[in-house]
Amino acid sequence: MVVSSQRIQMRRIIAAASLFAIAGASLLSMTASVEAARITNPVAVFSGIDKITGRITTFDVYIGETVQFGALQVTPRVCYSRDDTEAPKTDTFVEVDEITLDRKIRRIFTGWMFADSPGLNAVEHPVYDVWLNSCKAKSDLPPPDSAAKQ
Incomplete structure (x- = not known):
């Protein structure tokens, strides 16, 4: 037993x-x-607000390109999204510099931004705020290389 x-x-x-x-x-x-399911995209879509005028602007930035928004320079390094079958998770690694009044460039943000939590890691500046909206495969704007050739 x-x-x-x-x-x-x-x-x-x-x-x-x-x-x-x-x-x-x-x-x-x-x-x-x-x-x-993670998709690497060539374009990051940001929104920014000018707190003086109250104007919100949405702008596309190619990965590795630097775009100026007011006194800020925004440079995304990667932009990831998920396919349509997954829950939306969009994030980018971005560097943001400020051009000071004496024309010096000062890094004010380096890190990840998340489109589904814009307040988590948005860039907050006394005059400008910038946050990630989305990532996409194409932009209406020409890529930086083709713009230089024209």
């Missing part, structure tokens, strides 16, 4: 280990599919 209960105990342990192995494999495959 003792031998039989030990065998039953051993079978339960083996069955539990098998379930953990299957669950672990499923988790790994789900993680791989989430990483595969």
Whole structure:
């Protein structure tokens, strides 16, 4: 009787280990599919507000390009989004510099911005605020290389 209960105990342990192995494999495959769904985009779309005039401007910036918004220079380094089957998660790594009154350039922000949480890492400046709207594959504006050739 003792031998039989030990065998039953051993079978339960083996069955539990098998379930953990299957669950672990499923988790790994789900993680791989989430990483595969990330899309690298060539254009980041920002919005900025001029607090003096109250005007909000939306502007496209190609990755690696620097665009000036008021006294700020915005340079996105990457812009990631997800495909249509995933929950929208759009983020960019961006550097923002300020041109001071004595014409010096001072870095005021380096980091990640998230379109679904614009207040989390938006650039807050005494006169200008800038935040990420979205990423996209194409822009109506020509890329920086083709603009220089014209």
